[in-house]
Amino acid sequence: MRDFLLNAEDKAFREDARRLLTAQLLPRAAAIEEREDWDSVKAAVREMGKAGYLKLMFADLYRGPLKQPGLTHATILSEEAAAINYAFDTTIGTALSCAYPLHRHAAPQVRDRYLHGIVEGEQVGAIGVTEAGVGSDSAGMQTRIEFDGSRNEWVINGFKRYISNASVADTYIVYGITTDGVPAQKGMTALVVPRSAPGISYPRNYHFMGRRGCIVGEVEFRDCRVPADHLLGERDSGFRIMLGMFNFERTILGGSALGVARSAFDIAVAHAQTRESFGQKLGCKQLIWDKIAEMSWRIDAAELLTYRAAKLYDEGSLSPKELMKPASQAKLVSTEAALYCADQAVQILGGDGLTKEYGRAEQIYRDARALTIVGGTSEMVKYLIASVDLPTLKPNL
Ligand SMILES: Cc1cc2nc3c(=O)[nH]c(=O)nc-3n(C[C@H](O)[C@H](O)[C@H](O)COP(=O)(O)OP(=O)(O)OC[C@H]3O[C@@H](n4cnc5c(N)ncnc54)[C@H](O)[C@@H]3O)c2cc1C
The missing domain is CATH 2.40.110.10 (Butyryl-CoA Dehydrogenase, subunit A, domain 2)
Structure with missing residues (x-):
């Protein structure tokens, strides 16, 4: 069930974000993918800034309709952006990861000088x-x-x-x-x-x-x-600042991966329902049902873990150390789901999945591969998760 952990305000935000991204990112997505056009990325970032979307993590700066903006909304934004174009989503994710320690840890005059350009979408x-x-x-x-x-x-x-x-x-x-x-x-x-x-x-x-x-x-x-x-x-406090940033970054990456996984799933489902093979729709075959079911539960697990991490963060009652495990689980499960879904979408499309002529499956497959490496590899976040479950043992890294 979609959006199980989201409240009415969160769901309304998802609709708004989707509308804005459809208007501002979707028409630029081909130029970003085909020509690596930085001007298109920059123009879409500026629109996100104008809408106040790069201030979602900073309640004192945010002036939009949300009563309690936070990581949940930044994660929704990432999910919706990545569903259209993951490269663009990484640009805003990185901007937020830069803005976050600036907002929290910079001297007031330094914060004023560098933060505003980023959260207004004018700088990167x-x-x-x-x-x-x-x-x-x-x-x-x-x-x-x-x-x-x-x-x-x-x-x-x-x-x-x-x-x-x-x-x-x-x-x-x-x-x-x-x-x-x-x-x-x-x-x-x-x-x-x-x-x-x-x-x-x-x-x-x-x-x-x-x-x-x-x-x-x-x-x-x-x-x-x-x-x-x-x-x-x-x-000498840099390591602590870096760890604080990782909790937030890994949760947002959970959203990015979810967006990528959803796109792959939608392409696979559409193809399974239209392509004929051996006198039947491809989707009638049990082996295809297996793949669809596997993609489906992985996406649901990713969504639940990602929004659990975001909600825990927004509640504010857990320490950065306590947030490490839920954020790591969100990142691990979502990025592995994205990788699986991207791979299976190509498989279900057959030859069509390998070409640019028949849609985005091949792009999603290439894009998804980075997800289990950036922001802490799957192996490293597994160490973080197990370190909470085996507190008396030191891992042999
Ligand atoms: C597209 C992209 C964008 C990036 N953006 C940024 C950025 O903006 N800023 C930034 O600072 N970095 C960035 N990175 C770097 C990214 O964070 C690193 O690539 C990542 O942390 C892995 O480091 P590495 O590539 O050196 O691999 P390595 O650390 O060399 O690891 C190689 C492999 O060995 C595994 N491994 C390593 N140690 C162990 C162990 N003890 N036990 C088991 N397995 C192990 C890893 O999981 C991995 O599979 C980016 C990377 C990419 C690909």
Whole structure:
């Protein structure tokens, strides 16, 4: 049953979001997919900003019709956007992941300077965690951040890769090590870095199999300097800030994956009901029923876990540590469901599923593959889930 955990206001928001995305994203989706047209992405982001949709996580800034905006609505927005175009959805997801620590942890003057452009949809944000030698093992980060007291500035040296919005972002949240000789959990710091900072460069963008239109690339920092007040939270508190962001990001990713899974399912169901094979509709075959049933329960499980995580977050009674398991479960089950549904949709369509000539199944298949890797791989979120269930055992990572 759709929207089981959503109230009337949430459901009305879904309708509004769907209407706006149908008007503003759908007509641009072909240009984003076929030409990787950044102007189309940017124009649609601007429309989301105008509608107040990039402020859903920030009740003090939001001025729209919702009485209690929050993660539930940001997740609905992501689901609806990803159902149309996952690449666009990643751009707004990344913008929100940048805005979130800015809103919570930046000094007031820094927050005022960088947050508004992002949540108004006029600017784009990016997050810099991943490095060449460090992906899942973010505690092994090599980027160094030092404080230069003589100029009252932070100095960053490091090389980040796989950064969404890399060469097009206006503002970056960059994580690096400030204190050696202690675990990274106690020696990592987060900074706000504007595009204009001296010493920042973009060596290259990557060519991915999917998510066409979302720019992902490298960002290098060579003696890159930002003023002292561009610190987020306190020195050496970066790991805690990063973990707080992951709960929110993984729940939103649950929504993205759900949108991708739903699209694949709709394509498969439509085909099964129209395609004739051996004198009958394809959907009459038991082996096809099996696939449809399997896709269907996976989508329902994904939806329940994703909106459970969002609702728990919005209720505000759980600590970030307590939210880690529901957010990780939402991410794991939804992204695995998306992968399964994208694969089975292609299988049900047969040759039609492999070509661009017969619709979006092949695009969804390519797009879905990133979902179990970004924002914490399936393997890593399983460690997080089991760490709650086996609290006295240390995992052999
Ligand atoms: C399209 C895209 C966009 C991205 N956007 C961003 C972004 O905006 N900002 C950012 O900072 N990063 C971003 N990333 C990076 C992403 O977060 C990493 O790719 C991800 O965390 C995995 O890291 P890795 O690629 O280095 O793989 P690795 O960490 O090298 O892992 C490779 C494989 O080994 C498995 N593995 C690793 N360790 C273990 C273990 N102990 N036990 C069992 N299995 C293990 C992993 O699960 C994975 O399957 C993006 C990546 C992609 C593909």
